[in-house]
Amino acid sequence: MIKKTTLAIAGLAGLALSGVAGAADIHTQSIASTCMSCHGPGGRSQGAIPSLTGLDKAYFVKSMKDFKAGTRAASIMKRHANGYTDAEVEAMAAYFAGLK
Amino acid sequence: MTLNRRDFLKVSGAGAAAALTGCATTASSARPHVVVVGAGFGGATCAKYLRQWGPNIDVTLIEPNDKFVSCPISNWVLGGLRTMDDITHGYDRLPRHGIKMVKDSVVAIDPAKRFVKTRSGASIAYDRLVLAPGIEILTGTVKGFNEAETAGKVVHAWKAGPQTALLRKQLEAMPDGGTFVMSVPAAPYRCPPGPYERACMVANYFKQAKPKSKIILLDGNPDVVSKKPLFTDAWNTFYAGMIDYRPNNAPLAVDGDKMTVTTEFDDVRGDVLNVVPRQRAGELCAMAGARNDSAGNWCAVNFTTFESTTVPNVHIIGDSVLSSLPKSGHMATNMAKICAAAIVELLAGRQPDPIPVVANTCYSATSSTTSGYVANVYRFEAGKGYVSAPEGGATPKGDALNFTYNESWAKNIWADVLS
Numbered sequence: 001m002i003k004k005t006t007l008a009i010a011g012l013a014g015l016a017l018s019g020v021a022g023a024a025d026i027h028t029q030s031i032a033s034t035c036m037s038c039h040g041p042g043g044r045s046q047g048a049i050p051s052l053t054g055l056d057k058a059y060f061v062k063s064m065k066d067f068k069a070g071t072r073a074a075s076i077m078k079r080h081a082n083g084y085t086d087a088e089v090e091a092m093a094a095y096f097a098g099l100k
Numbered sequence: 101m102t103l104n105r106r107d108f109l110k111v112s113g114a115g116a117a118a119a120l121t122g123c124a125t126t127a128s129s130a131r132p133h134v135v136v137v138g139a140g141f142g143g144a145t146c147a148k149y150l151r152q153w154g155p156n157i158d159v160t161l162i163e164p165n166d167k168f169v170s171c172p173i174s175n176w177v178l179g180g181l182r183t184m185d186d187i188t189h190g191y192d193r194l195p196r197h198g199i200k201m202v203k204d205s206v207v208a209i210d211p212a213k214r215f216v217k218t219r220s221g222a223s224i225a226y227d228r229l230v231l232a233p234g235i236e237i238l239t240g241t242v243k244g245f246n247e248a249e250t251a252g253k254v255v256h257a258w259k260a261g262p263q264t265a266l267l268r269k270q271l272e273a274m275p276d277g278g279t280f281v282m283s284v285p286a287a288p289y290r291c292p293p294g295p296y297e298r299a300c301m302v303a304n305y306f307k308q309a310k311p312k313s314k315i316i317l318l319d320g321n322p323d324v325v326s327k328k329p330l331f332t333d334a335w336n337t338f339y340a341g342m343i344d345y346r347p348n349n350a351p352l353a354v355d356g357d358k359m360t361v362t363t364e365f366d367d368v369r370g371d372v373l374n375v376v377p378r379q380r381a382g383e384l385c386a387m388a389g390a391r392n393d394s395a396g397n398w399c400a401v402n403f404t405t406f407e408s409t410t411v412p413n414v415h416i417i418g419d420s421v422l423s424s425l426p427k428s429g430h431m432a433t434n435m436a437k438i439c440a441a442a443i444v445e446l447l448a449g450r451q452p453d454p455i456p457v458v459a460n461t462c463y464s465a466t467s468s469t470t471s472g473y474v475a476n477v478y479r480f481e482a483g484k485g486y487v488s489a490p491e492g493g494a495t496p497k498g499d500a501l502n503f504t505y506n507e508s509w510a511k512n513i514w515a516d517v518l519s
Contacts (some may be wrong), residue, residue, distance in 0.1 A: 011303065026441055026452045033437045034459050037430055040512035041519060045506025048501075049340020075495075075502055076475050080459060083489035088457075 028091040031084070036090065043096050052096040060093035131158045132140030132447045135216060135226040137206050138192060139163035141451050142418035142432030144517045146440045151197040155443035162216070163196065164205040168518060172429050173510050174260035177268055179301030180309075181468050186264050193519040209388040211411045215253055217479060228443050230406075231383025231390070232416045232432070234259065234292045242377045246355030256376045258290060270372045271302060276310035281361050281370030283351040284319040285378045288398075290419045290427045292326035293474065295319075295327055295376065297464040300331065300346045303339040304467050313341045316368055318361060320350035320378075326426075327464060327474055330497040334466035381420030398422035403480050405442040405453050406435055415439050425478060426460050433517060434458040444483065456480045463506035470498035471506035 024032070035052060037047050045054030052060070066072035067081035074081075083090070112121040139161050148404040168189045176182040195201055202224075208217040235254055239245045248254035255263040271280065280302055284295040299317050305315040323343075324331055346363075353362040360367040361375060375489045380397035381390075389406045390399045390408040399411040399416040406421070408414045417439050418432035425431050435458065442452035457479045464499050465471045476492030495502065 022225040026119075026445060027455070029153065030437055030441045031457050036433045036516050037433050037459075037513050038461050038509050041516045045508060048504035050510060060485040066180055072161065075505065076318070076461065076473050079475035079492050080461075080477055081458065082491035083459065083479070094471075 021033050024091075024095050027096050028088070033096040035096075043099055053099045055093075055096050057093040057097040060096060061089055062091045064093075080096060107286040119123070131156060133225065134159065134179035134228045134230065134443060134447075135159075135224055135232040136161045136214065136232065138172060138232035138234065138382070138418075139165075139168065139201075139417065140232060140234055140432065141196075141429035141513070141517055142234075142436045143230065144168065144191070144194060146230050146232065146417060147199045147280070148194060148197050148517070149437050149440035150443060151199055153441060154447065157444065158200070158204055159198070160200045160226075162202045162204055162206055162218065162224070162508065163191070164203065164219075164390060166203070167191070167492060168514075170429070170510070170514065171258075171260045171294075171466045172448055172513075174264045175301045175374050176465060177264055178257070178271060178298060179305045179465075179468070180268075181301070181304075181465070187260060187264075189514055189518055191518065199270060205382060206387070207510075209384070209414075211388055211414055214413060226413070226414050227447065228415065229388070230417060230439060230443070231382070231384045231388060231420070232436070233355060233384040233420060235297075235379040235419045235427075236382050236468075237376075238378045239382040241349050242375055243353035243362075244356070245354050245375060248354050248375075250375075252355055253356030253359075254373045254375055258294075258376050258379075259462065265411050267372070267374060268303070271305065274310065274313065274371045277312040278307075278310065278371035279314045279316060279369070280372045280374070281316045281318065281368055282374040283349075283361060283376055284317065284321060284325070284419035286320040287325050287381045288427060289296045292426055292428075293331070293462060293464045295326075296324060296327065296331040297466075298374075299343055300334050300339070300464070300466045301344050303335075305341065313342070315339075316370065317343060317345045318349040318351055318363060318368065318501050319345065319347045322347050325421060327472060327494045330472040330494055330498060331468065334470070338376045338467050344478065346449070351377075364402040381416070385416055385420050390414055390416055391420075393422050404438075404454055404456055405446065407442075423486060424488075426462070426476075427456065428460055428462050430462055430513060431458070431460045433513065434460070454480075454482075458486065461503060461509065463509055464498075465503065465506060469500055469503055471503040472496075472498040473502055491508045 014042040039052045064081045067077040141391045170187040183194045195402040204218040206216045252504045257263040257267040385391045390411045392410045400422045417435040419427040438456045461475045463473045472495035474494035475488040478486035
């Protein structure tokens, strides 16, 4: 929804500026970037927290659903998983799967 | 080199027209300029992501200090788990993103003409200004604090740096059987769980090195402000009998010669005193006229852009913001990202994300091998502000796994902010 609006506005204004990260809409780009505060820049982690870079999309989605449902043991991730919609989880999964 | 607003509009208008005729490259001379003041968790993150998401934007980051000293993990230095070197990091990687670093202090802001003045006398024009000053510590609210601080006898150590190192030295010099007196400011203050983590870290050190020593925690609040079950569990199990917690005991005065802290009830003597006065938004916000809540302490912002509600083109992020969001370094980085994304959209003439979502993750160590956390996701809702999603919250007990996550979190957030 946001993506469509954004593209429509950008198209109308003729301001097709470069540099907006790939195909990700701004909402996905922002929420994915907030994951990086713990999981490291670009999703590359140092230490015990897992990396997200290039993670398989289906695995990402299943992990978040299982954290949310409580069927996968977690320390902090249940708290986070509950805060996002299914659509947001799908979009973040695609975003991190696409990072190298 | 710097464009003023009129130039920017003129050239970007030409750029937009050029884009329609297929000659968008001519717009490359029309580079909007964002000035970010303060290279802490919020400011450095904002500068970096502005460049990452808006490569057509010139970004200047103004910071007086040579190095970044992290408040998170600074309590570990007091406990002897880490050194000052471990929490001190250079800014050398930020210019690789195309950020122009300026080592200077801002001494005046003109929001009408859109420029800042620095201590060295430079005027730097901006299209949008981001202020990330952190907190101003209201040292004058505790009688005698300024004198005791100047004499090097009593510190707050609530901004990581030389005071952290000095407080560690004072703790090291304290004899076994001594008393450490620490005060907790009335909320809102930077890092809600910080004072209680500090008590744990100092207790951990005393347990190992000076087991007959005591800690008196004078809380200006009616109860433990954050992660109460986590901290009270640690105090009762690891440090039984060592920590004397006194709620509703705001410090009124401190005397660095007699080594006492005066509360409404009595004079509390200690061998090391750590008084943390109340706080408000950093002075930079006042220079911009953006410390605009009813008491003139904090900054009300538009939550989709972090632009001041009263000062156009001035954005405020981090601890200075008036909101339901916790004043943490982690939160500052998340505000910074929402702010950076919004500025990229605004400068491109597009609409920012109308429903931003931010998250806070905050680990606190309870001993040299255990930590616990608080985590919440906050979703912006028009008319309500940031609303916490269900199931957020804190761990009731610290453990070893979360200590490893705590260590990993620090490395990753420092990397995200600075590299």
